[in-house]
Amino acid sequence: MSDPKSYFAHPSAIIDEGCSIGKGTKIWHFTHVMPGAIIGENCNLGQNVVVSPEVVLGKNVKVQNNVSIYTGVICEDDVFLGPSMVFTNVINPRSAVIRKNEYKKTLVKKGASIGANATIVCGIILGEYCFIGAGAVVTKDVRPYELVLGSSPQRR
Numbered sequence: 001m002s003d004p005k006s007y008f009a010h011p012s013a014i015i016d017e018g019c020s021i022g023k024g025t026k027i028w029h030f031t032h033v034m035p036g037a038i039i040g041e042n043c044n045l046g047q048n049v050v051v052s053p054e055v056v057l058g059k060n061v062k063v064q065n066n067v068s069i070y071t072g073v074i075c076e077d078d079v080f081l082g083p084s085m086v087f088t089n090v091i092n093p094r095s096a097v098i099r100k101n102e103y104k105k106t107l108v109k110k111g112a113s114i115g116a117n118a119t120i121v122c123g124i125i126l127g128e129y130c131f132i133g134a135g136a137v138v139t140k141d142v143r144p145y146e147l148v149l150g151s152s153p154q155r156r
Contacts (some may be wrong), residue, residue, distance in 0.1 A: 001047040002019070002020050002021040004042070006021075006022075006024070007021040007023065007024065007025040007027065008025070008027065009021075009027040009031075009129045010027060010028050010029050010031070010032050010082070011028070011033065011135070012029050012032070012033070012093055013028065013030040013032070013103050014031070014033070015027070015033050015034060016032075016033060016034050016035045018034055018035035019033050019034065019036065019037040019038070019039070019041065019051075020037070020043030021033065021039045022036045022039055022040040022042065022059065023041045023042075023047070024041050025039055025040070025041065025042060025043040025044070026044045026045070027045045027049075028045060028046050028047045028049075029048070030047055030048045030049075030051075031046070031047065031048065031049040031050070031068045031115070032050050032051070032052075033045075033051045034051060034053045034055075035040065035053055035081070036053035036054050037051045037052065037053060037055045037057075038053070038055070038056045038057065038063065038081045038126050039051065039057045039061075040057055040058045040059040040060070040077070041059045041060070041064070042059055042060045042126070043056045043057055043059070043060065043061045044061075044062045044063065045057050045063045045064070045066070045075050046063055046064045046066075046088045047065045047066070048065055049065070049066070049067050049069070049081040049103040050067075050068040050069065051065045051067045051069070052068070052069060052070045052073075053071055054071045054072070055069045055070070055071060055072075055073050055098070055141065056073075056074045056075070056149045057069070057105075058075060058076045058078070058079065058081070058090070058097045058110070059076035059077045059078070059152050060077055061077070061078070061079045061080075061081070061100070062079075062080050062081065062084050063081045064080075064081060064083040064084075064085075064116070065080075065083050065084070066083060066084040066117050067084065067085055067086075068086070068087065069081070069087055070087050070088070070103075071089055071103055072089040072093045072103040072104055072105050072121060072122060073087050073089070073104055073105075073106045073108070074105065074107050074108065075091060075108040075112075076107075076108065076109050076110040076111075076112075077110050077111070078110055078111045078148070079108050079110070079111070079112050079113075079114075080112070080113040080114065081088050081104045081114050081115040082113070082115045082117070082118065082134065083115055083116045083117070084116055084117050085114045085115065085117060085118045085119070085120070086117075086118070086120065086123045087106060087120050087122070088119070088120070088121050089103045089104060089106070089122045090102055090103060090104070090122065091121075091123065091153060103122070104122035104123035105122075105123065105156040106120060106123065106124055106125075106126075107124075107125045107126070108120075108121050108125060108126045109125065109127050109128040109129075109130075109144070110128050110129070111128055111129040112127070112128065112129060112130045112131075112142075113124070113129075113130075113131050113132065114132040114134055115131075115133050115134035115135070115136065116134045117133070117134055117135045117143045118132045118134060118135060118136045118137070118138065119136070119138065120132070120138050121137070121138060124138065124140060125141045125142070126141075126142045127137070127141070127142050127143045127144035127145070127146060128144040128146060128147050129144060130140070130143065130146045130147070130148065131146075131147045131148070132148050132149075133147065133148065133149040133150070135150075135151055136142050136148050136150060136151065137150075137151040139151070148153075
């Protein structure tokens with residue numbers, strides 16, 4: 001477990017044992033960091049964020065309010081996750097079928113930005129410094145520096 005003195009966590013945040021949190025990171029109201037999560041230095045996790053087991057966030061990742069980062073997601077350094085954006089981790093979820101062994105990996109490369117209320121379907125790669133517009137639905141890989149709006153693969 002990380003040294004609690006090296007990062008800030010609001011008293012309402014839940015930080016489970018067995019996670020790693022980098023120096024200078026700030027974790028705000030009602031956020032939950034689960035065991036096995038790795039959060040880099042100088043990150044900022046907004047209000048009502050969930051970081052699931054085995055998630056990896058690089059350095060200087062900014063997570064806005066109401067974002068759940070599920071197992072299988074890796075965000076490299078300098079990534080921006082806009083308010084209420086959504087990651088998935090199962091292609092065909094069903095309430096009555098356990099699919100934990102089918103989680104797909106999603107890689108968000110260095111410097112990528114994901115706008116508010118965007119949905120990122122699992123199993124894809126978002127390239128370096130790409131920009132996902134607010135409300136976009138991304139179902140395919142995005143190239144480095146690419147702008148994606150609407151429902152992919154609309155490209156600009």
